[in-house]
Amino acid sequence: MGALALPFVIACDGPPLPGISDAGVAVDAGVVDAGPVVQDWQSGTRLRARVRSGEGARIFVGWFDTKLNEACAFLPAEDGRIRCLPDNHAFVTYADSACTQPLDVSGLAMAPAPLYGTSSDACEHTVYRGDGDVTALRNEYVRSTGGACTFTNQQGWEYEGATHVDASEFVAATITTRPIDAALDARVLVADDGAQRILGGRDIAHDVDCALASAPDGTPVCAPSDDWKTWSTACAGALSRCANAPPPTAVSVKQGCGVVGSMLYSTGACKTSAELATYVPAETFALLALEKEPLGAGRLRPLFAMRAGVPLTANTFWDTAIQDVCNGAYGLCLPAAESYDPNVGGVFSDEACTRHVIVVDEACPTIGWIRGTTGYFKRTEPLAAGAPLYRGGAYGGCFATPSQPAYATTFYPLDAFAVLEDSVE
Numbered sequence: 001m002g003a004l005a006l007p008f009v010i011a012c013d014g015p016p017l018p019g020i021s022d023a024g025v026a027v028d029a030g031v032v033d034a035g036p037v038v039q040d041w042q043s044g045t046r047l048r049a050r051v052r053s054g055e056g057a058r059i060f061v062g063w064f065d066t067k068l069n070e071a072c073a074f075l076p077a078e079d080g081r082i083r084c085l086p087d088n089h090a091f092v093t094y095a096d097s098a099c100t101q102p103l104d105v106s107g108l109a110m111a112p113a114p115l116y117g118t119s120s121d122a123c124e125h126t127v128y129r130g131d132g133d134v135t136a137l138r139n140e141y142v143r144s145t146g147g148a149c150t151f152t153n154q155q156g157w158e159y160e161g162a163t164h165v166d167a168s169e170f171v172a173a174t175i176t177t178r179p180i181d182a183a184l185d186a187r188v189l190v191a192d193d194g195a196q197r198i199l200g201g202r203d204i205a206h207d208v209d210c211a212l213a214s215a216p217d218g219t220p221v222c223a224p225s226d227d228w229k230t231w232s233t234a235c236a237g238a239l240s241r242c243a244n245a246p247p248p249t250a251v252s253v254k255q256g257c258g259v260v261g262s263m264l265y266s267t268g269a270c271k272t273s274a275e276l277a278t279y280v281p282a283e284t285f286a287l288l289a290l291e292k293e294p295l296g297a298g299r300l301r302p303l304f305a306m307r308a309g310v311p312l313t314a315n316t317f318w319d320t321a322i323q324d325v326c327n328g329a330y331g332l333c334l335p336a337a338e339s340y341d342p343n344v345g346g347v348f349s350d351e352a353c354t355r356h357v358i359v360v361d362e363a364c365p366t367i368g369w370i371r372g373t374t375g376y377f378k379r380t381e382p383l384a385a386g387a388p389l390y391r392g393g394a395y396g397g398c399f400a401t402p403s404q405p406a407y408a409t410t411f412y413p414l415d416a417f418a419v420l421e422d423s424v425e
């Protein structure tokens with residue numbers, strides 16, 4: 001197979017990366033199917049990509065600010081721009097019940113000073129720095145993500161003093177679009193320091209952002225999403241858009257195990273919840289079809305959402321050894337699974353309750369794995385109709401249970417899964 005032109009995608013091998021054109025012209029990186037690693041990001045001079053890798057494959061997990069020595073995430077800042085703000089789960093405490101007197105910066109665990117914390121009024125985020133003495137968290141006030149000021153006595157640690165940090169101290173970015181076809185654009189985040197990442201798509205006909213999701217039949221679609229939407233309850237309890245959020249917007253509507261349509265939100269004055277959203281079924285609001293394709297040549301391969309042969313973004317791995325999607329957990333690439341709790345019990349195909357089966361709702365047959373105590377059980381072939389089943393594990397018993405559609409499983413010990421590690425590149 002010859003070279004495949006992949007607009008917006010970065011080839012790690014070969015000549016230096018030319019970058020993504022600000023003029024909206026895709027930069028084609030010649031990527032052959034057995035060669036370079038494909039990635040959907042580019043590090044900048046200050047922001048570096050946090051990457052999860054294993055078996056020769058890598059996916060993006062976040063940004064790292066090398067000046068602040070902190071992980072960061074892009075959020076609306078107090079100056080109205082999207083900036084990479086500290087992402088360390090620290091928060092600001094206040095001395096008063098109106099949350100107007102910043103007091104300390106607090107975290108759930110001790111961390112080296114200075115500690116950066118954010119305070120949000122739902123529409124924008126303000127950053128404070130704490131670098132005073134460390135004390136146990138006191139009874140103070142915090143601002144919730146919805147903007148409310150509430151009393152807290154949560155346990156943790158805090159640095160005395162909360163110094164406001166101007167938004168200009170953090171790297172700003174803009175979101176641009178690059179054409180893919182007549183129905184879909186790619187959304188690309190471009191930071192001021194040169195860092196870039198493909199975020200997903202934009203449904204041109206409905207003027208809404210969209211991202212990879214699954215229809216009820218498992219078909220990959222670009223379902224409405226709005227990465228930058230934030231909501232407030234300032235309108236007598238009704239939802240309203242923040243002033244810096246671009247209208248219109250939409251969110252996905254799920255039914256059973258898939259996305260069936262969208263809710264397109266109104267704009268303008270505050271409305272009641274019922275008036276704010278109008279449901280548009282899938283038959284009217286056609287969800288754009290995507291493909292999912294693992295790219296690479298190793299055991300693990302980034303699983304990309306694709307449109308017209310163009311990779312958009314990858315958030316998970318495809319493991320060729322287990323023939324399924326996997327994600328990072330406990331240093332391994334593990335499949336999504338239902339948890340087996342011996343105290344609750346499980347369903348088995350034998351009288352000794354040793355052979356796990358997966359009972360599946362035929363309307364939503366998405367469960368593929370069970371997580372056990374020493375490994376994982378993968379769904380294989382369906383059991384014969386009327387096959388005897390047993391429920392066991394709870395309180396040590398094993399008892400017959402009514403037959404229902406179920407699948408046999410194959411056991412995979414933990415050492416059968418690929419090892420992952422996180423790094424900054």
